[in-house]
Amino acid sequence: MRYLPHTDADIKTMFKAIGVKDFEELFRTVPEHCRYSGTMNLPEPKTEWELNDHMSAIRSLMTVTPDHTVLIGAGRYQHHIPSTIPAVMSRSEFLTAYTPYQPEMAQGTLQGLFEYQTLTARLLGVDVANASMYDGASALAEALLMGIRISRKKKRVAVSTAIHPHYRAVVDTYFRPTEFEVVELPCGENGRTDLSSLKGRDDLAAVALQSPNFFGVVEDLEAAAAAIHDIDGLCVACFSEPLAFGLLKSPGACGADIVCGEGQSLGIAPSFGGPGLGMFGCRQQFVRNMPGRLVGETTDLDGKRGYVLTLSTREQHIRREKATSNICSNQGICTLTAAMYMASLGGTGLRKLARLNYDKAEYLRQGLQDTGAACSFSAPTFNEFVVEFGDDFGPARKRLLEQGIVAGLELRKFYPGFENRYLFCVTETASKETLDRVIREVKK
Amino acid sequence: MNIGPGRSGLIMDEPLLWEKGRAGRNGMSIPESDVPSAAIDGRLCGAGPDFPDLSEIDVVRHYTRLSLWNFGVDTGMYPLGSCTMKYNPKINEKHAGAPEIAAAHPMLDDEYCQGTLKIIYDLQNYLAEITGLDAVSVQPAAGAHGELAGMLIFEAYHQSRGRKRTKILMPDTAHGTNPASAALCGYTPVPIKSGARGILEVGQIRDLMDEETAGIMVTNPNTLGLFEENIREIADIVHAKGGLVYGDGANMNAVMGIADMKKCGVDVLHLNLHKTFSTPHGGGGPGAGPVCVTEELARFLPSPRVEFDGTAYRLEKERPESVGRMHCFHGNFGVLVKALCYILTMGAENLKKVSQRAVLNASYIKQRLKGHLHLAYDRPCMHEAVFSDRKQQEFKVTTLDIAKRLMDCGYHPPTIYFPLVVPGAIMIEPTESECLEDLDTFIDVVKQIVREAETEPELLKRAPTRFKVKRLDETAAARRPCLCG
Amino acid sequence: MKEIKDLNLPDEIRYSKDHEWAKVDGDIVRVGISDYAQDALGDIVFVELPEVGAVFKAGEEFGTLESVKAVSELYLPVGGEIVAVNMELEDSPELINDNPYTGWIIEVKPGDIGEFDQLLDRHAYLELLKAE
Structure with missing residues (x-):
């Protein structure tokens, strides 16, 4: 076996040095009644050739392939990934390193994370960002728990129903065993969260909105933050499409106290939902309540600039059950990938790309509206939007799939009563020709 | 010491991303728009983040240089206890x-x-x-x-x-x-x-x-x-x-x-x-x-x-x-x-071999180092062995010093100061990936460091010296946190 | 770590079993940590202070000290109301390492000054350290 270097002679030499006669004796502390009986029932070992065939057969089961244009976002976005990114990010010095606990031999990872934190803070408009969480959904759950910690006394948080349903499900999972409660805020007719029920609620530690929200609608975050601050709550702004902040005012600039969401759009493939990364930032004053790893700048013995993991006393390996979170790892290489993507785009490129996404989505939205389909919500959107069709959309959708286009996500699975409503996403990867084809088929 | 694989080479410096670049450069191909520009509510728009503009080669060199300051399993032995730093197959x-x-x-x-x-x-x-x-x-x-x-x-x-x-x-x-x-x-x-x-x-x-x-x-x-x-x-x-x-x-x-x-x-x-x-x-x-x-x-x-x-x-x-x-x-x-x-x-047969060899490697290291470093529990070990700096205390040499010296010799150090029940713990997990010759070299290096702790403790206190930076001031980093550039 | 004989343990103050010191100054008691505690903790990087006006019983946790790799709780040697906190520690936690007796942490208005009298004097505290 090519991963196992020991020859029989090596093993004998080692047995002798250790003073055992065989493997059985090496495992003598494993009691008989704990032993695995027989052999594990797994497929026979495969050579690299056989593995390639096996995996190729599995891949061939996919009926929506990379040749399709998938006009669905809903938390996972198809964006162009420049070939520089996989080329450099697959370098094994990054990929096969552990968490940078020995900073002198991990300055690459550490400087890379410090740059990620900085670019993320600038993108989200916050004072400080951590070195990433698992994903957008768990980041939101952690943000709300952080809100409870900061408030000290309050036991309730509110989330908008226009937040990604899976994000809300994860929040419920995290909150279920606690003494804290999650309440929901309804979505208004225009697709924005209805904040009218907030008035007078002084029991809410934090209120979370997503912008652009699950329906693609850009929330009025400034008004929301003001309303939330009026009831002495923390404004948590989450997102699933960070590219939007190339064009839209950042959540931090709108007054959000904690900003979190999914960073997959930044140079990471959809990959059936993972890995991506949870981006997480907040105001400086809350940094000691923040979950997750942080990298800080310092100097070495000679006064030279360098980077280390810092403020670790917040974390589980030191504070154990009193830690700000149980999280240990971050999304490591995905974090560096997101930073490299942001650096590749630059400020100018990010703005251009965000604008392109907006224009293309608007083109399809307008085109579909012109066919007689109704846009469900009147508030502005970014690169996703909801359209309501007549009953004849089913056949059109099927014809489009045969032409390699996945036309939108059915929303009735997620929102009862949303019959015939579809969530579309258009990124820079969809050509005008493809969009025109969708419009044509709907018209038929 | 030149027993281990550690030597020094050219270290490239590389500034932070935003210390480089010029407005107007770009590092990534963005398609020209093939649709008309749509109207947008200006009140929702921001100025866009202050990102540096870099060319493609700027970005590629930046990250390539950063990678050279890192050490991975593919670089060398990484006996980090409890982390199982085994070989990561490319396929x-x-x-x-x-x-x-x-x-x-x-x-x-x-x-x-x-x-x-x-x-x-x-x-x-x-x-x-x-x-x-x-x-x-x-x-x-x-x-x-x-x-x-x-x-x-x-x-x-x-x-x-x-x-x-x-x-x-x-x-x-x-x-x-x-x-x-x-x-x-x-x-x-x-x-x-x-x-x-x-x-x-x-x-x-x-x-x-x-x-x-x-x-x-x-x-x-x-x-x-x-x-x-x-x-x-x-x-x-x-x-x-x-x-x-x-x-x-x-x-x-x-x-x-x-x-x-x-x-x-x-x-x-x-x-x-x-x-x-x-x-x-x-x-x-x-x-x-x-x-x-x-x-x-x-x-x-x-x-x-x-x-x-x-x-x-x-x-x-x-x-x-x-x-x-x-x-x-x-x-x-x-x-x-x-x-x-x-x-x-791997299949069933090789997965079992993995465990056998992981335990064999750890047992071998335990046996051969136990006279040199203090062994916390002298009992049959599984995949890792936990030592401590108890024998080095009289020379005022700590686990941290030993770890830093190992780095100069070309090894990632073991896990240190964990588990908490062993003061000054040195937790070595070689994994099944290391061959006998490499284990022997590692053992020789540790023994040499143990001798140095007695005779030249300064060598350990000063370490590491062969990396881009020397020991970093973690106290200053925590007292006045600089988390954002 | 310092040897016990090298510790700076002034005579005129009292010590708690949790390694805080207390000193009566008029009708208030000033509190800090002992030289032994600051030495054991190492470089202090952050002090979490209570709010002025908060009331704690003797032995209750009123804050924490953080070094790079450890967190240590602070316990009030004498119960009462917090009347002052040393704000200088927010920016300069190293003041405690520099001199743990000028680097005080809080001042408390004791509810029962009798609690002060139950604290250890220098001699008794030294015995405690030797036993540890």
Whole structure:
């Protein structure tokens, strides 16, 4: 076996040095009644050739392939990934390193994370960002728990129903065993969260909105933050499409106290939902309540600039059950990938790309509206939007799939009563020709 | 010293990203717009973030230079205890990054993603087979996330029996994630002191386990590298009082095909695919922490899991008693693909060999270094051996100094100052990937450093000297945090 | 770590078993940590201070001290109301390492000054340290 270097002679030499006669004796502390009986029932070992065939057969089961244009976002976005990114990010010095606990031999990872934190803070408009969480959904759950910690006394948080349903499900999972409660805020007719029920609620530690929200609608975050601050709550702004902040005012600039969401759009493939990364930032004053790893700048013995993991006393390996979170790892290489993507785009490129996404989505939205389909919500959107069709959309959708286009996500699975409503996403990867084809088929 | 592979070479300097570049450069191709520009409400727009503009070569060189300041498993031996820094096969990366996998969208109907669903389904089954347990969810994104899933299952189980419990037994050798995960579910950890043999003693559990206690979290083999020999008796006591046994599978690399977790009495166990199943650590992630349970607890697992009806794979319908969703989609799917490839490559026979050789390597190091470094527990070890700096104290040389000197010699240091029960701990886990010659060289280097500690302690105090930076001031970093450039 | 004989343990103040010191100044008691505690903790990087006006019983946790790799709770040697906190520590936690007796942490208005009399004097505190 090519991963196992020991020859029989090596093993004998080692047995002798250790003073055992065989493997059985090496495992003598494993009691008989704990032993695995027989052999594990797994497929026979495969050579690299056989593995390639096996995996190729599995891949061939996919009926929506990379040749399709998938006009669905809903938390996972198809964006162009420049070939520089996989080329450099697959370098094994990054990929096969552990968490940078020995900073002198991990300055690459550490400087890379410090740059990620900085670019993320600038993108989200916050004072400080951590070195990433698992994903957008768990980041939101952690943000709300952080809100409870900061408030000290309050036991309730509110989330908008226009937040990604899976994000809300994860929040419920995290909150279920606690003494804290999650309440929901309804979505208004225009697709924005209805904040009218907030008035007078002084029991809410934090209120979370997503912008652009699950329906693609850009929330009025400034008004929301003001309303939330009026009831002495923390404004948590989450997102699933960070590219939007190339064009839209950042959540931090709108007054959000904690900003979190999914960073997959930044140079990471959809990959059936993972890995991506949870981006997480907040105001400086809350940094000691923040979950997750942080990298800080310092100097070495000679006064030279360098980077280390810092403020670790917040974390589980030191504070154990009193830690700000149980999280240990971050999304490591995905974090560096997101930073490299942001650096590749630059400020100018990010703005251009965000604008392109907006224009293309608007083109399809307008085109579909012109066919007689109704846009469900009147508030502005970014690169996703909801359209309501007549009953004849089913056949059109099927014809489009045969032409390699996945036309939108059915929303009735997620929102009862949303019959015939579809969530579309258009990124820079969809050509005008493809969009025109969708419009044509709907018209038929 | 020139015994180890460490030498020095040219170190390239590289500034921070925003200290480079000129406005107007770009490092990435963006298509020209083929649609008309649409109107937008200016009040929603911002100025865009202040990112530097860099060219493609600027970015590529930047990250290539950064990578040169790093050390990975592919660079050299990485005997970091409890982290299982084994070789990460390259073929697995290829399959995880294959276009059909990379492009797969998680919100499509099941019929369009039979391939990715099959990958999850097969992995669920193989992990159940390897642990001896019955049902698996691959959703948790990391070990600590798997622990949280496990504690949520504990909580849901006790709720289903109408009795909320408040405490949980926690050995003092546990990783910090264990008490932190339990605390998230409202449990107060009750510490258990390790016995004189470095393992849990039955009497302690009998004294502490009661009907207010949800169960126990046990890492087995534990973080001292010792198999918890009394695990079955302990489990029986916990079960008799209505509690559950959580197995932290961080150290599963020692016992594949050797110990059966169900026979050990474990009810819930998480695995670290980035340790035992060879997926790379990526400088901190992404990992994956599938959670495995007995038949009785399957109904509480995170949802959705993947089912197979004989012809098609599908995401299961909602299970009313499930603890719910842990991740927006299916966890770190790319990591799951790599672990599946590893299991398919190894098969049952080679996975067992992995554990045998991991234990062989650790036992060899333990045996050959024990006269030189103080050995915390001189008992048969599993995949790792825990030493300490006790013998070096008289020369005022600490574990940290030894670790830093090892770096100059071309090794990533072992895990240090953990587990907490061994002051100045040096926890060595060579894994099965290292060959005998390389182990011998490593052992010679450690012995040489032990001699240097006596004769030239300054050499250790000054170390490391061969990297881009010397010892970094962590105190200054924490006192006046600079977290953003 | 300092040897016990090298510790700076002034005579005129009292010590608690949790290694805090207390000093009566008029009708208030000033509190800090002992030289032994600051030495054991190492470089202090952060002090979490209570709010002025908060009331704690003797032995209750009123704040924490953090070094790079450890967190240590602070326990009030004499119960009462917090009347002052040393704000200088927010920016310069190293003041405690420099001199733990000028680097005081809080001032408390004691509810029962009798609690002060139950604290250890230098001699008794030294005995405690030797026993540890």
